[in-house]
Amino acid sequence: MPVGEAFLSATLGVLFDRMASRPVLDFFKSQQLNAPLKKLKNKLTIINRVLDDAEDKRHTDPFVKQWHDELKDVVYDAEDLLDEIASEVQRSEIEAQSQTSLQKAQDFASSHNPFKRRKNERLEKILETLEDLVDQKDALGLMDGIGGKPSYQRTPTTWIPDESVIYGRDDDKEAIMKWVLSDHPNISNPDVLAIVGHGGLGKTTLAQHVYVSSTVPDCFDKKSWVCVAEEFDVFKVTKDILVGFTNKSSNADNLNQLQSELMLVLTDQKFFLVLDDDWNRDYSKWEDLLKPLKFGRKGSKILVTTRDEAVANLTRTSPIYPLQKLSGDDCWSLFEKHASLGTDMPSTHRDLVWIGKQIVKKCDGLPLAAKVIGGALRGKRESEDWKNILESDTWDLANDNILPVLKISYQFLQSELKRCFAYCAVFPKDCAIYKEQVIRLWMAEGLLTQSKGNEDIEQVGEGCFDDLVSRSFFQKSERKYICRGGFLMRKCFLMHDLINDLAKSISGEFCFNGVDRSCEITGRIRHLRTDGWELGKHIFTIKRVRTILLTDWAIEEEVIDRLTTLTRLRVLCWHSSNELPDAIGNLMHLRCLDLSNSTIGRLPDSVVSLWNLETLILFNCEELEELPAKISQLINLSQLDIRGTDLTRMPPHMGKLKKLGELDYYIVGEESDCSIKELGPLERLRGRLLIGNLRNVSQVQESVEANLKGKEKLKKLSLVWNDEGIEDSFHERNVLEKLQPHSNIEQLSIYGYAGTRFPDWVGNSSFSNMVVLTLEECKYCCPLPALGQLGSLKRLSIIGFEEITVVGTEFYGKSNKPPFGCLESLTFIGMRQWKEWVPYSSKDEGDGAFPLLQKLVIEDCPNLIKTLPVDLPSLKMLAIDSPEVNQLDLGPALEEIKIYNCENLKCLFAAAELKHLKRLWISSCPNLKEIQFTHLPSLTKLIITGSDSLESFSLDLGPALEEIDIWGCKGLNCLSAAAELEH
Structure with missing residues (x-):
């Protein structure tokens, strides 16, 4: 089979x-x-x-x-x-x-x-x-060698679903949009429509396409998307709704306060809210949730998706919208796309179309089934593989709630993928899954098989994850991530509810995700995601547990001590820890210890007895000031994440950690056993690396022994000097000379370098993969290095070069090729002595510099007189802050212009029509007298402030204008507008 x-x-x-x-x-x-x-x-x-x-x-x-x-x-x-x-x-x-x-x-x-x-x-x-x-x-009648075991071939290219395409739902979308945009005076407020249908029909996908429709923002003041899932907690759902409407977190700790905040936000506001995957049958909870939502303006809408018709009847004020299965043709189109069947298929493979259409009939109009089965067959061109799917007995299984077709896709996975997927039953429904985290967990559990080639075990994990994505076991998504500066959107993955059910059915009583109460925690449990109370309740039962993912802060001290008796533990994720027990070293199996975002101040010395530890995550442990002195004994450590900690020095002999592949941050110490040469033996380093305190490199030979040039898997490198003033610029240059990375580097940052010149490798054309370069606070450097021949460079930032007076021809480099051929973004900030930017001159017409430049930012450059290259055909965004500028040449592709503190600028004009310009800011330009633009048909925002000499100008604008703000212009006495704006 x-x-x-x-x-x-x-x-x-x-x-x-x-x-x-x-x-x-x-x-x-x-x-x-x-x-x-x-x-x-x-x-x-x-x-x-x-x-x-x-x-x-x-x-x-x-x-x-x-x-x-x-x-x-x-x-x-x-x-x-x-x-x-x-x-x-x-x-x-x-x-x-x-x-x-x-x-x-x-x-x-x-x-x-x-x-x-x-x-x-x-x-x-x-x-x-x-x-x-x-x-x-x-x-039991178990037979030897049933079924074949052909070697598994990984899909050559990763297939990522095109979420912009929705098959067979045009009529459904039109009907839902008609309801969304309707505004009848007699309807309830808010008006609620429920899309109902069983799992896999595409309810969420349809709701998403409605939610992102371009017409929705025009009709509503606010909109929010909330995934409700199985546990309907009124406080949590209300908080999620509030965050969605405001993009701000709430400190409310009770429902009354929270609903008061939401009421104030929604009063007299028309809103659109999607409540996805609602399972709540409790009418009182629904009524509690609605209380603040009723303060919205008439015409507000709530779209609910649910599998349960009883839930739909409980919530709706408009008729239920039952989502039907796809037609045979639409289901075939979806399957055809994901199975990668094209019109250019060889005639020898035409039989696959017939087999595929028989498979689609068994998919029974379920989009998820067609998508997953199609993904399973993607790249397979032997009819036998397709017949195996078609003829499988598993189609006839109906003994539980798992779609039989999903079981088939699972059964046709290679065994390694089966184990990796089944492990994910530890994640509850609608739980954000982060690729790097899951790979770490798979590694710790020994689910990945080391290949015989040069692939690291982490790369094997990436391949397994990508394979599961390509077969639709994981779906791409984004989640809001709370950080110090507010909210960030972080890429993640989700498992469809049916896929999650499948994983749970496979793992059985060996996995518990903390949400599914149909499962019990027994002595067989190996993988556990739970809170502190549940852990304490079962701490004496789970003696053979291998994974513990703790989800809250409340853990009793007695339970913490008992953790160290769970000697088979391989994974411990504990984000609320403020102190590890001294006996943590008893956990000899422990491979992954994740304490990220915790308040822990120190690690006990016994941590260094965890011989098998592969991953130590201390990300954002802001109170952590040092690592154990003998951490070099952790010879199996492959990942050490110390970003966001308060470390000031590294432990000695880090070079002994020869398996270390991920070390985001290394602090160079003054002692020999903490010097930069400790990086030399770490040949497996990959990804990103920041090296700090480079002023502590006392001998150039130490830089040589660091062997950055030999670390071909490093992609992002930051070299940081501590700012203590210049002592020996020649020494600093020699140190940087020997810190040349491998030519595979893609992003390079150099901060605080105290030399007066850069070594020749900075800007060398051999760095053909470099796409981002940042040179910052290199105060004594003059001139700029020759960077123009970095053939793949897309983003360049030059900040805080205090000695630069001229950006001359040396900046472009010496080559027959036009410089900066791929550059898209160029930033100059804090160049306070900079006076002149020498333009690039070419013998051949049309071979100008910066042909693809889209963004140019010049800030805090008070002495710059001659500014822009004349010909920037692709420039879309210009931001300039320079008092000495008296003239600007504005290109026709500009979409955004920001002009600040240009005290000598008297006239602003463009030789060609700025038909693409959308946003124009002019601030603190006291001598600006004229604005001469012929026509701005695309302008949506116009802001002019602090320009006292501006007396009059004509607004020859188009109907796209949404916002105009003019103030602090004392001399303005005449403002005329085009006829189409007078309304």
């Missing part, structure tokens, strides 16, 4: 690899336990042969399901046992580095007889359970 291997095959593969590892073999050999080890291999091999059949039958046979769950249980136990053995051997080796490998294991075993005895007892129990399972397989 399954094209992909059984769910447990990947786990058994990991077990076989672990049994063949050197530490495990050394231990079993030293204890004369080769026979039990061989027996363990044999039993697992026998069971592995029937896994495909068991995977198939467990959906329909409860006895096979029980057998499968018991097998999963004992496999987890065996994995834990071997992991403990390997960890203890590794620990003993670190403590006795002078001995041979075999001596280490022997000495360790002989001096730890209780350890040996406990492991033997557990091994015997595991073998006994496996023996029983082997005996049962024949009685």
Whole structure:
């Protein structure tokens, strides 16, 4: 049956690899336990042969399901046992580095007889359970080698759904939009319409297309989208509505205060609100939610989506809108897109169209089914693969609420993907899933298989995640993220409710997500997302738990202490921690410790005993001032995130962490064992790296030994000097010379560099991948480096160069190619001595600089007289703040102009019509007398302030104007407007 291997095959593969590892073999050999080890291999091999059949039958046979769950249980136990053995051997080796490998294991075993005895007892129990399972397989009728196991081929390119296209819903959208825009005096306020239909029909997708319609903003003062989901908490939903309307958080801690705030926001305001995925059947809760919403102006609308017709009847004031299935043709179009069937398909593949149409018939008009099954077949061009889908018995399953078609897509995943997907049952419905976080969790749980090539395990995880996205198991989304400056939109992923149900059905009692109360927390639980109260309630039950994701702040001290007895824990995410227990070092299996956004001030020294720790996340731990001095003992650490901490120095010997791939921040110390040369052995560094306190580099050779040039996987590099004044500019230049990164670098920032010139590599054309360059507070540098030949550069910022008086021809570089050929954004700020910008001259007409420049910002440059290059054909945004400027040449593509503090500017004109200009700001230009624009048909906003010499001007504007604000112009005595504005 399954094209992909059984769910447990990947786990058994990991077990076989672990049994063949050197530490495990050394231990079993030293204890004369080769026979039990061989027996363990044999039993697992026998069971592995029937896994495909068991995977198939467990959906329909409860006895096979029980057998499968018991097998999963004992496999987890065996994995834990071997992991403990390997960890203890590794620990003993670190403590006795002078001995041979075999001596280490022997000495360790002989001096730890209780350890040996406990492991033997557990091994015997595991073998006994496996023996029983082997005996049962024949009685259950499990067959060897059912189905093929062709090697899994990853999709060559990632398929990302085009959310801008909606199939077969044009009439539905038109009907909903007609209701949204209607404004009858007799309708209720607010008017509520409910779209109802079972999961997978596309209710949310339809609501999204209505919500983003271009006509909605014109008809409503405010709009908000809230996902309600299964738990209908009036306080939470009200707060989400308020945040959506205002884009501001509320500090209200009770419902009365919160609803008062919402009432004030909505009074006399016409609003549009979407309540997506409503499951609430409690009429009193609905009435409570409506109270402040009734203060909105007449014509306000609430659009509800729900699977439950009872919910629809409870909420609606307009007739229910039942969403129907897609027509056969529309369902086929959706399937055809996601299966990548095109008109250019070879004739040899025409039979796939016939098979595909039979599959679409079984999709029964469900958009989600067509999308997921199409994604599963994307890239497959063998008719046998398509027939396997068509002829699968799983289509006929109807014993639960999971769409059978989704089970098929799951069954045809490779075993590694099955395990990764099933693990995601730990996330409740509508929970934001962040790619980097999920990959870390998969790594910690050992769900990823290291490839034999050069791929890092993190890259393997990225490939698995992208595969699941391409098959629609995850959907792209965005969530508001509260940060110090307010709100940010952060990219994330979601699982459709049906997909989430599928994951829960696969994981069964091994996963608990803290929301689904139909599941119980039992001794079998391995992955747990819960709050502190629930954790305390079950702390003595969950002895074999491997994942704990804590969701709130209230955890009793006794429970915190008990955490350290959960010795099989591999993942602990605890964002409310202010102190870790000293016994945290007992968690020998721990791979991932995430304390981000917590108030923790120090890590206990016992953290360095976590030999298996791979990921340590301390992001935004603002009170954390230091790391344990012996953190270099964490030799398996691959990610250390210390952004947003209060660290001032690094622990010594960081270079020993040779597996470290992600180190966002490194602080150069004065001592030799904290110097920049500690970066040298960290050959796996990738992604982004900020190196701070570079003034502490006392010897140029230390920069050489850092070997940044050899770190080809680094994409973003920031080099930061602490600002203590210039001491030896020649030394600083030599240091920077040797900090040349690999040519693969994409983003480079240099801050506080105290040299007087940049080394030649800065701006060298060999950096063909560089797209962003920032040079900031390099106060003594003169002239600017030659940057014009960075062929891929799109964004350039030059800030705080206090010695620059002329930006001359050296800025463009020496080459036959026009400089800055790809540059889109150019910023100059704080160039207080800058007087002249020498234009680029070319012998060939049409080969000017900056052909693609769209944004030019010049701020705090008080002495600049000659400003812009004459010909900037693509310039869309110009912002300038320079008192000495007396003339501006405005290009025809401009969409936004901001002119501030240009004291000598007397006339503003454009040679060509500015037909694309949308926004014009003029402020504090006291000598500006004339504004000469022929026609501004696209202008939406005009603001003129503090321009006392402006006496008159004509507004030859178009009908697009939305806002005009003119004040502080004392000399203005005449303002004329075009006829089309007089209304």
